[in-house]
Amino acid sequence: MPRHQLAPAPCVLAAPAAASNCAGTATGLVPLNDLGAGFYQGVQGGLYPGGSNHRPDAHNAAGIAIANAIVSLDTLGAPDASGKVVFVSIGMSNCTQEFSAFVPKSEADSFRRANVRTIDCAEGGQTAMILAQPTSAYWDTVATRLRGHGSSPSQVQVAWLKDANANPTGGFAVNRDSLVAQFFRILQIMKQKLPNVKLCYMTSRIYAGYASSTLNPEPYAYENGFAVKQVIERQLAGDPGLNFDPANGPEVAPWVAWGPYIWADGLTARSDGLTWACGEFNTTDGTHPSTSGRSKVADSLLAFVRIDETTVPWYSVTTLAVPHPAGAPTATLRAWPNPARTRVTFVLPATAPAARVRVLDARGRLVRSLESSAGRAQWDLRDGAGRAVGPGVYWGVAGALRTRVVVQH
Numbered sequence: 001m002p003r004h005q006l007a008p009a010p011c012v013l014a015a016p017a018a019a020s021n022c023a024g025t026a027t028g029l030v031p032l033n034d035l036g037a038g039f040y041q042g043v044q045g046g047l048y049p050g051g052s053n054h055r056p057d058a059h060n061a062a063g064i065a066i067a068n069a070i071v072s073l074d075t076l077g078a079p080d081a082s083g084k085v086v087f088v089s090i091g092m093s094n095c096t097q098e099f100s101a102f103v104p105k106s107e108a109d110s111f112r113r114a115n116v117r118t119i120d121c122a123e124g125g126q127t128a129m130i131l132a133q134p135t136s137a138y139w140d141t142v143a144t145r146l147r148g149h150g151s152s153p154s155q156v157q158v159a160w161l162k163d164a165n166a167n168p169t170g171g172f173a174v175n176r177d178s179l180v181a182q183f184f185r186i187l188q189i190m191k192q193k194l195p196n197v198k199l200c201y202m203t204s205r206i207y208a209g210y211a212s213s214t215l216n217p218e219p220y221a222y223e224n225g226f227a228v229k230q231v232i233e234r235q236l237a238g239d240p241g242l243n244f245d246p247a248n249g250p251e252v253a254p255w256v257a258w259g260p261y262i263w264a265d266g267l268t269a270r271s272d273g274l275t276w277a278c279g280e281f282n283t284t285d286g287t288h289p290s291t292s293g294r295s296k297v298a299d300s301l302l303a304f305v306r307i308d309e310t311t312v313p314w315y316s317v318t319t320l321a322v323p324h325p326a327g328a329p330t331a332t333l334r335a336w337p338n339p340a341r342t343r344v345t346f347v348l349p350a351t352a353p354a355a356r357v358r359v360l361d362a363r364g365r366l367v368r369s370l371e372s373s374a375g376r377a378q379w380d381l382r383d384g385a386g387r388a389v390g391p392g393v394y395w396g397v398a399g400a401l402r403t404r405v406v407v408q409h
Helices: 057-069 093-107 137-148 172-193 220-236 291-307
Strands: 085-091 116-120 156-162 199-202 255-258 334-336 344-347 357-361 366-370 376-379 392-398 401-407
Touching: 057 199, 057 255, 085 093, 085 137, 093 116, 093 156, 093 291, 116 137, 137 172, 156 172, 172 199, 172 220, 199 220, 220 255, 334 401, 344 392, 357 376, 366 376
Parallel strands: 085 116, 085 156, 156 199, 199 255
Antiparallel strands: 334 344, 344 376, 357 366, 357 392, 392 401
8 A cells, every 4th residue: 555755744643634535445454353374564463473363371361360469559559448440541632532432431331340440541642752751741641630530640550552653654664663662662651650550451543544634544553553563572572671570570561462453444344344434533534533433442442341351350340149138148150260262160159059050141042051060050152052152241140140251262
């Protein structure tokens, strides 16, 4: 795809422009998750090394361990049962627009733990080049915004990072390497400014084929994903500049992984059906998402935090129980592992060791009925006809008890 040779322009990601270019319905570029083991300009696709879209097992296990250790903190950063787990956004205009749509969805989410607080700390015009400077006023804005919400930098434990540079020029390798270096510094600065941040999920830009300005058009929006991919790979390779494990030296960055990857080639559907229509972008520039586009990203992020193995321990309420008489022990139905990829074990309370466990889908339809033995029921993630179930949310139900199970493949 031809590149735009651009004159220098102000580094602002919210500049006015002409109407969106609704003729730009496709570029021919292949999303990273569909590119897989294929290559783009000599660089392999996939979200993770080897063309894979699956987080490497060791890194995933490390993230789960960190997630399981997250507890509520007070504003001084000390453990406090009445404190909060604060989840923030870090980035530029698209990031703040999308996270601002996510916040009310999360606040209304019945699956969100009551101690989780989502706060938008992204800001328009704040490019990766700006965030990569520790003295940037942006980081003061983050602290001010947190305090304005009754929180503090020391209370933040999870971040969503999404950024880019305005008016990029030049070739793929130069732009990618520049962004990688900036993301590298941003992650280090994030740890300095938010000392208790433990997990960071990165998302690259959405489609920009409808762009009518030089702000961040294709193929730069697409190539942003390769920068995210490479900085994550540097942490996977053990780069001490991104170390998150105290056993390996000073903690200088949070654990990093992909959040939702949501670039698709316009109206050309991805393998999972994702597309981007012109109406999902601001009519003034075709770059920033419209209300529907912001909601689309917010829904993707909400689905991610509900089901990812490293988010469920701190974000999601996975077990629900009905009220019991005063003075009686609380009984719960538990499921492990959760999320699940191959099988689930339902653990029943001692008061109901021989109960039958029914598995229901998100619409309440019966998927499978399981017999329990010694207080446990095994589910191999297949329905009553022996067919593998699709990924998503399911419910295990035993009498008046129920627990939510997330299936991943």
